[in-house]
Amino acid sequence: MRVYNTLTQSKVEFIPREEGKVSIYVCGPTVYNYIHIGNARCYLSFDVIKRYLKFKGFDVYHVQNFTDVDDKIINQAKKEGIPASEVAEKYSQGFIEDSKALKFDPPDIRPKATEHIPEMIEMIQGLVDKGFAYVEDGDVYFEVGKFDEYGKLSHRKLDEMEAGARVEVDERKRNPFDFALWKKAKEGEPSWSSPWGDGRPGWHIECSAMSLKYLGRSFDIHGGGQDLIFPHHENELAQAECYTAESPFVRYWLHNGFVTLTGDKMAKSVGNVVLLKDVIKKYDPMVVRMLFLTTHYRSPIDFSEEKLKESTRSYERLNNLVGNIDRVLKKREEKVSRLEPGRDVIVLKAFIENGEPEFVEAMDDDFNAPDALGGLFKAARDINTYLASYDEFSLDELDMLQDIKELFIRLGGAVGLEFTSFLSPEDVDEEWREERRAVMLSGLAKFAGVNVKDAGVLFNRDFPGFVKKFVDLRAAKRAEKEWQTADTIRAFLDSQDILLEDTAAGTLVRIRRLIV
């Protein structure tokens, strides 16, 4: 397996510190707002990477922090008129809810910065003791000039940066790029006591302290968005390697590309953010996953409503394969013929034999999900073609189709895509039914003349039977060639997310899963 390492700017063979185990740290959110689509892409990219590593058999230990003390949180607290700790709590919960909605595989631990102040102080003290940091009137700064390799991650040199940089001039800093490890407390802000007086940690130290604590020295993967390369990860690396006197702090630095909106980077500072929680009100979270899987994780991706619609269609295409196979598998209960001599099952065998190796080959090349998905789409077409070619299938073929379905679901799962069979009226839950109760009862009254009370009883006791009333009624109308009425009934059910498909085997009922 090869991964692109930002440190070396090249794809390199992935060899974890300990055979069979992978330690991974993904920079978590600074909790002062709900996450937007750009943030979501980062967490989704690393969710895919993590899932794939697990799929490959690695024992993955995943740490994701909450940065719950920071200037931005303090500002937001002033804006909302609540304590900073409440702001942090509110948006930490929001993040966990968003993560669940997108079906992120939860991290093994979610450490919070405020619960690791002693570890940070210890680390800062160590840096001061070793001469990498200096104290100025209650502030502590890391002195970048003391670390010869400063800039090795972001591939820039201090003197080059100084030439063009617009860096705030701070007389107390020895170099404009020196950064705060500890900030002296200001009135009314959260603070902790330290050897340098009351204060709070600077931005980068929390990630170094927590990653070293939970993953140890020289862990495998550190991930984040490309905008974290400088200064955040550069500074984390500098602190950690100076503190431990060991290199590398991180074996593989992985960074995802940005989400843009009509060509501009989506960022709070630009003011063009689309919040994830708003998107998933309207679109299935699987569609969001699909959207990001169809572009390589390091490439930029332009977000739009149109793309979500395309992704809905393409996700349905893959998902429908499972439903299509299931329809055929039901034939197992019916009469089946022997495998016809000469029937060419090479298409089925091809996916069973090559589906996984091809998928793995693509993913092993720096997690090339678009390429891997290409194979699934191709397989879906081939198998649909096969299904459409025959009316009857032998037991051997049904066994193969069962294997294909399981493999398809397993490969989707390796990148977090869930494929499910078609839902039918017996699969819907209480909430789903209740949302549609009033309309559906009056619908049955209107089309079948059943009074609302009787309809209500049937609705409660036997919802599939309730739906069948419509289907039967429509069948009768069709038999009488009353197409208008039949189509009105179908349109009515469609408005309630119940889809009818007339096939040779009769009218099939399925529930719309995806919201468009």
Add this chain to the structure above:
RNA sequence: GGCGAGGUACCCAAGUGGUUAAGGGGGGGGUCUGCAAAACCUCUAUUCACCGGUUCGAAUCCGGUCCUCGCCUCCA
């Protein structure tokens, strides 16, 4: 100014030296169907921003030109 990424069909997007340039979406035509849906078939890039070069052979390597985006300041 420094550094980095990239320009592949109507849109999105894989492919980084060698058979017919994956795949998705959209559109045209067709099959099935009363219609629709789903699914299938078929067409939609002799060509990969442009110009040179290397090579038996390049979208892929080299040089140049044009353009886009990002980082260098909080940002995933």
